[in-house]
Each structure stands twice: as C-alpha cells, then as structure tokens.
Amino acid sequence: MNCKCNKLIIGLLVGLVVPILMSLILYTALYKGGLEFLPFLSEMVRMGSFGKLLSISVLPNLILFFIAINKERLLAARGIVTATLLYAIVVLIVKFML
Secondary structure, three states, X not given: OOOXXXXXXXXXXXXXXXXXXXXXXXXXXXXXXXXXXXXXXXXXXXXXXXXXHHHHHOHHHHHHHHHHHHOOOHHXXXXXXXXXXXXXXXXXXXXXXX
C-alpha cells in the first residue's frame, strides 16, 4: 500500500521519539521526587536503573510495529525495528559498561 508515511526514515524517527516520550510519561506519572527530568535520568544512571527505564520505554514501539505491519506499511515497520535495535544496543552498553 502506498502512503507518504511508509518510509524507512519516518519509522526510524517515530521509533526513536516514542520511547523518549514514554520515559517522560513514566517520569510524570510515577515519580514523586523533587528532581527535574535530566537530573532524574542521571540519578537513574547512578543507581543502575537507566537500562530498565529504557527497556520499558521501548515497549510502545512493539504496538507501533504491529500497527504498521497490519496497515502494510512495511518500510515504516522496518524503521521502527531498526530504532528498537538501536535502543537495545544502548541498553546493553548501559547495562554492561556503566
């Protein structure tokens, strides 16, 4: 199916931005402390929980991937998977290097 949104770069951008938005949503919904978002992230890195936050934040990409597959937007789905793999690499680096 031809659509302007069926592009690899669109899927990649969506796949990279949605986890950031999800982590912001998790921060505002669940965190009751006095830190702003960026100091909160640095505290998560210090505590060793940043990889867990990233792993949970990538879950909406799964939903977007299945929607793109169902709508036959295969190039966009490929971009979403690529972005998810990039996040997986970052999670592995954070988990084993920091």
